[in-house]
Amino acid sequence: MTKNNRFEELDVFRGLAALSVVLFHYTTRYDQVYQHTTPTAFSAPWGHLGVQFFFIISGFVIFMTLEKCHSWKDFSVSRLSRLYPAYWAAVLLTFTLGYLSPLPNQSLTFSQLIVNLTMLQAFFYVPAVDGVYWSLAWELNFYFVMLFLFLTSRLKSMNFIAPLWLSAMITTYFLLEANIDVPWRIQTFFVLQFTHLFIAGIYFYKWKQEGFSLYKLTILLSCLAAELITGDVISSAFSTSFFILFALAINDKLSFIKQKPLIWLGSISYTLYLVHQMIGFKIIYTLNENGLHSTTSVFLALIASLYIANLITKHIEKPVMRKIRNSYKKTSINCSP
Numbered sequence: 001m002t003k004n005n006r007f008e009e010l011d012v013f014r015g016l017a018a019l020s021v022v023l024f025h026y027t028t029r030y031d032q033v034y035q036h037t038t039p040t041a042f043s044a045p046w047g048h049l050g051v052q053f054f055f056i057i058s059g060f061v062i063f064m065t066l067e068k069c070h071s072w073k074d075f076s077v078s079r080l081s082r083l084y085p086a087y088w089a090a091v092l093l094t095f096t097l098g099y100l101s102p103l104p105n106q107s108l109t110f111s112q113l114i115v116n117l118t119m120l121q122a123f124f125y126v127p128a129v130d131g132v133y134w135s136l137a138w139e140l141n142f143y144f145v146m147l148f149l150f151l152t153s154r155l156k157s158m159n160f161i162a163p164l165w166l167s168a169m170i171t172t173y174f175l176l177e178a179n180i181d182v183p184w185r186i187q188t189f190f191v192l193q194f195t196h197l198f199i200a201g202i203y204f205y206k207w208k209q210e211g212f213s214l215y216k217l218t219i220l221l222s223c224l225a226a227e228l229i230t231g232d233v234i235s236s237a238f239s240t241s242f243f244i245l246f247a248l249a250i251n252d253k254l255s256f257i258k259q260k261p262l263i264w265l266g267s268i269s270y271t272l273y274l275v276h277q278m279i280g281f282k283i284i285y286t287l288n289e290n291g292l293h294s295t296t297s298v299f300l301a302l303i304a305s306l307y308i309a310n311l312i313t314k315h316i317e318k319p320v321m322r323k324i325r326n327s328y329k330k331t332s333i334n335c336s337p
Helices: 008-033 047-068 072-100 110-116 131-151 155-177 184-189 195-210 214-230 233-250 260-267 269-289 294-327
Strands: none
Touching (some): 008 047, 008 233, 008 260, 008 269, 008 294, 047 072, 047 233, 072 110, 072 131, 072 269, 131 155, 131 184, 131 269, 155 195, 155 214, 195 214, 195 233, 214 233, 260 269
């Protein structure tokens, strides 16, 4: 922790997770959808698993945030001011580019834009302006579940709730494997595909704050076992590495990663995640069509996405977030990281 009590390893984790997703989309995913005109010098076929890292981080951060909040308003203002300014900027920018100069098979409508601005498009079965928004539905539902536990004073009962929640996730998995339908809305509302990752984040936070215990270790190993059951070999291997990195970080064994470029990358990670895919695809597609090597196109798309993300973070996300929180008249928005 730094002097301002910020867990900067978490920022680095965010940045690396976002970068891995970006590289996956620009190499592997782009090739699947549009095909690179020339082979890229590298690929990141498992980079999408960085989203799993995000979910663990979210579990850590949201539990930490709620422990510092005094009311549901504190939490709501904290989260809304964090999520929406950058999101609105990303949606409007992506929509404008996609509407005026669409990629092949890309078709956007103004009604789609309006629904997307709510961030609730998945719940109304409206296509996202950008495919990366899929993870936001899971994040929002996790927030709702945690806020409910906060309002009912159940956060202190997490040692009882966590095993039940994990059991519900595993049961849902086996029901689906047996071709027994579990409504999608139930799966998403209770976060039943990614329960183990959010709970893991919660227990890494509890380990950091309260110290190690065999029960915390048992819950974390149960979360890892859930990944082994529901995931494949590759995702399980990556999840194991994420767990190891978190265990090292909370025990102050990764202080060497707190380098300014990586911390900066973490500071723009949310916006980078939101803006990179369709805008980057457009850049790569245009450059490839004009004869540039695919590796060069990927590199330039990455630079452009980092630049755009930095601009939005610096000039929209952070100032608007500060303005919202400063205008919130109740005492403490210190509940938000």
